[in-house]
Amino acid sequence: MGIANVAALIACALAMGLGALGAGLGLGNVARASLRSMARQPAKDPEFFRYMLVGQAITETPAIFALVVSFLLYFAGGRALEAPNSPAQSLMFLSAGLCMGIGALGSGIGSGLVAKEALEGMSRYPSSQGQLAILMMIGQAWTQTGGIFALVISLFMLNGGGFNQLSGANDPLLWGSIPISAGEILGIARFAGAGIAMGFGAVGSSVGIAYIGCSACRSLADVPEAGQRIKSAYFIGSATAQSPSVFALIIALILLIRG
Amino acid sequence: MNEETVRLLIGPITQAFALLGAGFCMGFGSLGPGLGEGYAAGKACEAVARRPEEYSQIFRTMLVGQAVTESTAIYSLVVALILAFH
Numbered sequence: 001m002g003i004a005n006v007a008a009l010i011a012c013a014l015a016m017g018l019g020a021l022g023a024g025l026g027l028g029n030v031a032r033a034s035l036r037s038m039a040r041q042p043a044k045d046p047e048f049f050r051y052m053l054v055g056q057a058i059t060e061t062p063a064i065f066a067l068v069v070s071f072l073l074y075f076a077g078g079r080a081l082e083a084p085n086s087p088a089q090s091l092m093f094l095s096a097g098l099c100m101g102i103g104a105l106g107s108g109i110g111s112g113l114v115a116k117e118a119l120e121g122m123s124r125y126p127s128s129q130g131q132l133a134i135l136m137m138i139g140q141a142w143t144q145t146g147g148i149f150a151l152v153i154s155l156f157m158l159n160g161g162g163f164n165q166l167s168g169a170n171d172p173l174l175w176g177s178i179p180i181s182a183g184e185i186l187g188i189a190r191f192a193g194a195g196i197a198m199g200f201g202a203v204g205s206s207v208g209i210a211y212i213g214c215s216a217c218r219s220l221a222d223v224p225e226a227g228q229r230i231k232s233a234y235f236i237g238s239a240t241a242q243s244p245s246v247f248a249l250i251i252a253l254i255l256l257i258r259g
Numbered sequence: 260m261n262e263e264t265v266r267l268l269i270g271p272i273t274q275a276f277a278l279l280g281a282g283f284c285m286g287f288g289s290l291g292p293g294l295g296e297g298y299a300a301g302k303a304c305e306a307v308a309r310r311p312e313e314y315s316q317i318f319r320t321m322l323v324g325q326a327v328t329e330s331t332a333i334y335s336l337v338v339a340l341i342l343a344f345h
């Protein structure tokens with residue numbers, strides 16, 4: 001047992017805490033919209049209930065990703081590690097947890113907002129219900145991409161992420177009274193940089209795409225006859241808004257792989 | 260800390276800060292463009308709903324606006340790549 005185990009347990013808490021924060025806000029929004037829709041159209045009660053459950057199930061996914069990473073970190077924290085006192089390995093666990101937690105934040109809030117707009121649109125214009133349900137699911141899937149990128153980077157870090165080539169590359173040097181090798185210093189920077197790049201990179205795109213999804217659902221409910229045009233503006237707009245998080249993914253992978 | 264240690268550590272520390280800087284640069288650099296492009300496309304969807312017949316003009320303006328917003332993300336990408344391969 002060493003500082004790396006402690007770092008893994010802290011990261012486990014951070015991943016699940018931040019991941020649950022975003023999804024919790026999103027789920028609450030979906031339930032609120034569904035209740036308002038039921039109050040507006042009591043006859044359609046079972047349908048709103050069904051769409052609420054579908055919307056909440058998709059909003060839940062970032063929290064489930066965070067739960068998976070959190071479990072992996074928990075087991076890593078209890079395991080006897082190869083280098084239990086290595087600062088680079090501690091940072092590896094911490095930034096894997098932070099990357100997943102922050103990445104899940106945007107996706108959770110965003111997909112909840114999309115489902116909220118779709119449910120409110122359904123209650124205002126029941127005739128476009130089917131179209132709105134499809135657009136809601138597509139919109140929620142779009143907002144998940146940030147969370148999925150964060151999951152990929154986080155799992156990659158937990159599987160070593162180039163750490164094995166780094167450790168033991170140089171003999172330990174003394175920095176003050178702390179023994180640290182050049183490989184360790186580079187490892188710390190590599191993991192921290194990749195975690196920050198992907199974590200924050202995922203939030204911006206997820207929230208941005210969620211905003212497009214909200215506007216598209218609202219517009220489609222108000223003007224169903226312009227549906228095709230709204231959808232094409234929505235898809236192209238989302239694809240462009242996705243690119244900053246793809247850049248972040250590329251930089252995070254370069255930082256991790258380039259050993 | 261003797262001079263020999265400083266000499267051995269200064270290279271890795273410089274490179275480490277460059278890598279950390281690349282991460283910060285791309286992480287926060289992609290936060291803003293992501294939000295901004297989303298805002299532009301969201302407003303474009305609302306505009307199409309209000310005036311479906313002006314679709315082509317709205318669509319073109321949206322794409323140009325997003326491309327300009329994207330440029331800040333590309334600046335971050337370039338700087339992050341320079342730092343990562345420092």
